[in-house]
Structure formats: C-alpha cells, structure tokens
Amino acid sequence: MKSTITFALVASTALAGTAAFAQQKTLYVAGYGGSYEQVMRKDVIPAFEKQANVKVEYVAGNSTDTLAKLQAQKGNQQIDVIIVDDGPAYQAVSLGFCGTLADAAIYADVAPVMKFKSNKAVGLGMVATGLFYNKKVFDENKWPAPASWADLKDPKFRKKLVIPPINNTYGLHALIAFAQLGGGGESKIEPGFKTIKDEVNANVLAYEPSPAKMTELFQNGQAVVGVWGSGRVKAFADTGFPAEFVYPKEGGYALGIAGCPVEGSKNTAEANAFLQYMLTPPVQVIMAVGGGSGPANTKVTLTPEQQKGLPYGEQVKALKAVDWDVANDKREEWTRRWNREIER
Known part of the structure; x- marks a missing residue:
C-alpha cells in the first residue's frame, strides 16, 4: 500500500x-x-x-x-x-x-x-444518514425491515424509536427528510416539524445525541429502531450486536x-x-x-x-445532499423551535 x-x-x-x-x-x-x-x-x-x-x-x-x-x-x-x-x-x-x-x-x-x-x-x-434497527428483535416479531422514513410513524414502535436532536447532523437530516416527505425541504421546513410533532414524537423514546447512550438503549432492549450514521452503525455491528443499517427508499443523506x-x-x-x-x-x-x-x-x-x-458505489449516487446555505442560515431558529415544540 x-x-x-x-x-x-x-x-x-x-x-x-x-x-x-x-x-x-x-x-x-x-x-x-x-x-x-x-x-x-x-x-x-x-x-x-x-x-x-x-x-x-x-x-x-x-x-x-x-x-x-x-x-x-x-x-x-x-x-x-x-x-x-x-x-x-x-x-x-x-x-x-x-x-x-x-x-x-x-x-x-x-x-x-x-x-x-x-x-x-x-x-x-x-458517511450516510439513514435508518437502523435491531435485526434480532425484528426477526422474532416477524416485522419487515424498515424501508422508508415514513415507517418511523408506525404505532408498533411506540417508545422504541431513538433519533438524535437537531443540533446533531443526523437529527437535522431526519427533520429535513420528514419535511421532504410532506412536500417541503430546507426552504420549507414546516412539514418536517408537523410530521415529527404529530406522527413521530409518540414513538420517540429519546432524542439522544450521545453515541454511547444510543448503543446502550439498544443493548438493554429499550430501543429497537432509530436514525443514525452508517459509520456509527458499522462500529456498533462490529461489536457483535445485530444492528442493521438501511438506506431509506426515498434516499439517505x-x-x-x-x-x-x-x-x-x-x-x-x-x-x-x-x-x-x-x-x-x-x-x-x-x-x-x-x-x-x-x-x-x-x-x-x-x-x-x-x-x-x-456508502459506496451505487449507494453514493442515491444519497441526498443538504442545501447548507439554507440550513446553516436557519439552523439556530430551527433549534429554538425544536426545543420549544419537540423536546419540551
């Protein structure tokens, strides 16, 4: 080499x-x-x-x-x-x-x-931001692997979902993803807040920024599905835990x-x-x-x-890029709103 x-x-x-x-x-x-x-x-x-x-x-x-x-x-x-x-x-x-x-x-x-x-x-x-899940738990329950950002709304995940907060890039990606699902995006973030507040929040066990705490919540069985980065999930899986990363069908980030x-x-x-x-x-x-x-x-x-x-080969071509000119300009405002409306 x-x-x-x-x-x-x-x-x-x-x-x-x-x-x-x-x-x-x-x-x-x-x-x-x-x-x-x-x-x-x-x-x-x-x-x-x-x-x-x-x-x-x-x-x-x-x-x-x-x-x-x-x-x-x-x-x-x-x-x-x-x-x-x-x-x-x-x-x-x-x-x-x-x-x-x-x-x-x-x-x-x-x-x-x-x-x-x-x-x-x-x-x-x-690295890619997408979904990940406990394959062992999903197999035992005969649940299909999550395939879409919209799957995080499923009531069977009540208090079993973990998403990083939006002062973390993974959490910000999730907010933008839900905004895009609702016809918005970085320049129209309202659908993202509405979807998380009305359809996702009930499933969230924690908005967790700490990688150590994230893995702990999965290891002790409290969480079974979440939003995270491919590199983090790879490191978690390398420890022997049945963590699987998913590129959502709408695209990861x-x-x-x-x-x-x-x-x-x-x-x-x-x-x-x-x-x-x-x-x-x-x-x-x-x-x-x-x-x-x-x-x-x-x-x-x-x-x-x-x-x-x-993320490699064809997977890279399917990844979305954030418009950081918009996101950085609005991020402080979004964070204040997130703290008022989501993580109260």
Missing part, C-alpha cells in the same frame, strides 16, 4: 517539479481526533511528508472547535488545511475562511454529492467529511497538494478501512469486506 501511495504522489502534477517544495515547511492540518487522527498520523501523513518535503503538524479537534480556531485567528491564520463536517465547512466558506481550490485532474473523479459549488472546499469522504485550503495560508501550494493527496485512491482506501468513511473518489475500488457498512 505504501509504495502505491508513493507512486501516486510522484505522479501528482501538484507535487512534481514545484519549487515551493525545495525547502521543508510546516503544514498545519486541523481535523478530527480519535480513530481518524490515529489513522492520519500512522498511515497517511508520513508518506506525504516524505514526498512533499514538508512537516505536517496535525491539530486534533471537532468541527466546531476547528471553526472557532479559524475565527480566533482571523487575519493571521496559523492553520493551512481544515477537515470538518460538511455543515461547518459551508460555514467556513461563507465566512471567507476557505481559499479557492487549485485546479487538478483528481477532482473530475469526485462524486457530485461531494463537490462544493463555490470550489472552495471538497468532500474527502462520507450524505454527511460529508470536507476539506479546504485556508484563505491566508502561507503554504497554499502545499495545502492544495495535501487535499489532492487525500483524494488519491490508495489514501481513500486507507480512510475507508481505518477511518470508516466511504470514498469520495468514484474510481476507488473496495473489496466486499472493505465496503461493508460504508
């Missing part, structure tokens, strides 16, 4: 013959902590450092932390590249923190749902892992080269297997074992 990455780097026009790499520089990359950070430090960054002749300093933190750092350093940015959720990435773009992506052939291979209209950020990977070169960075060429490197097939495979993110590059081939639990 390492030799393949090396070849990909040598072949990259962003890296070959560029005088900017003659002297070693330090590239500051701010991204997720936890298992994502571990994979980046161990399996991704070393090969880039060697080929690009740069030292990469990885600054771990969640997406809101990274956005806060950009705001605190406005006018004197210390970070060169950010890796965040797609919602905060759109905020970073709108606030002027992201520079324009340099042209590169690799972007032609990126899935359409992973592209930003502004060309100031790009999806590096993704792409939760993108996005990157952007920071506007005002002193290392623009290296920042762009790093993002292009993250999209090369060998690195995409590493992040899929070790980081739980479905590839953003449509040319990536995963084995059946590698693709288990990840």
Whole structure:
C-alpha cells in the first residue's frame, strides 16, 4: 500500500517539479481526533511528508472547535488545511475562511454529492444518514425491515424509536427528510416539524445525541429502531450486536467529511497538494478501512469486506445532499423551535 501511495504522489502534477517544495515547511492540518487522527498520523501523513518535503503538524479537534480556531485567528491564520463536517465547512466558506481550490485532474473523479459549488472546499469522504434497527428483535416479531422514513410513524414502535436532536447532523437530516416527505425541504421546513410533532414524537423514546447512550438503549432492549450514521452503525455491528443499517427508499443523506485550503495560508501550494493527496485512491482506501468513511473518489475500488457498512458505489449516487446555505442560515431558529415544540 505504501509504495502505491508513493507512486501516486510522484505522479501528482501538484507535487512534481514545484519549487515551493525545495525547502521543508510546516503544514498545519486541523481535523478530527480519535480513530481518524490515529489513522492520519500512522498511515497517511508520513508518506506525504516524505514526498512533499514538508512537516505536517496535525491539530486534533471537532468541527466546531476547528471553526472557532479559524475565527480566533482571523487575519493571521496559523492553520493551512481544515477537515470538518460538511455543515461547518459551508460555514467556513461563507465566512471567507476557505481559499479557492487549485485546479487538478483528481477532482473530475469526485462524486457530485461531494463537490462544493463555490470550489472552495471538497468532500474527502462520507458517511450516510439513514435508518437502523435491531435485526434480532425484528426477526422474532416477524416485522419487515424498515424501508422508508415514513415507517418511523408506525404505532408498533411506540417508545422504541431513538433519533438524535437537531443540533446533531443526523437529527437535522431526519427533520429535513420528514419535511421532504410532506412536500417541503430546507426552504420549507414546516412539514418536517408537523410530521415529527404529530406522527413521530409518540414513538420517540429519546432524542439522544450521545453515541454511547444510543448503543446502550439498544443493548438493554429499550430501543429497537432509530436514525443514525452508517459509520456509527458499522462500529456498533462490529461489536457483535445485530444492528442493521438501511438506506431509506426515498434516499439517505450524505454527511460529508470536507476539506479546504485556508484563505491566508502561507503554504497554499502545499495545502492544495495535501487535499489532492487525500483524494488519491490508495489514501481513500486507507480512510475507508481505518477511518470508516466511504470514498469520495468514484474510481476507488473496495473489496466486499472493505465496503461493508460504508456508502459506496451505487449507494453514493442515491444519497441526498443538504442545501447548507439554507440550513446553516436557519439552523439556530430551527433549534429554538425544536426545543420549544419537540423536546419540551
């Protein structure tokens, strides 16, 4: 694998013959902590450092932390590249923190749902938001697997359904999904609130933001169906629990892992080269297997074992993308309303 990455780097026009790499520089990359950070430090960054002749300093933190750092350093940015959720990435773009992506052939291979209209950020990977359920309980009751967002209205799930709140991207996706079922969407959210309040709320055991608590509610049998991300469900299933992820027939939602070169960075060429490197097939495979993110590059081939639990191939084409320009603008208002009307 390492030799393949090396070849990909040598072949990259962003890296070959560029005088900017003659002297070693330090590239500051701010991204997720936890298992994502571990994979980046161990399996991704070393090969880039060697080929690009740069030292990469990885600054771990969640997406809101990274956005806060950009705001605190406005006018004197210390970070060169950010890796965040797609919602905060759109905020970073709108606030002027992201520079324009340099042209590169690799972007032609990126899935359409992973592209930003502004060309100031790009999806590096993704998970899907959809439905999941306890297969053992469903089999015992001879219930069919949930297939639609509308199935969450079924009275047999009374106090057995768990959905994250809307300050969590999975919960926000659910609200938009129900709005779309009722003929609305991001720009017409009313049907979403009405459906959840009148037809779904009675089934909800908890609007649970904590992954640990979510799994606990399923393990102790209180919950049997819910809304969650494909990566989370895969990790839960890997523990041996009979959790199954479902892409709803109306479509699941792409939760993108996005990157952007920071506007005002002193290392623009290296920042762009790093993002292009993250999209090369060998690195995409590493992040899929070790980081739980479905590839953003449509040319990536995963084995059946590698693709288990990840949005991949035809599934990616069926995923919906949120209009974050609308959602981010309205999110604070929606959250206040949610707290008044839904989670009282």
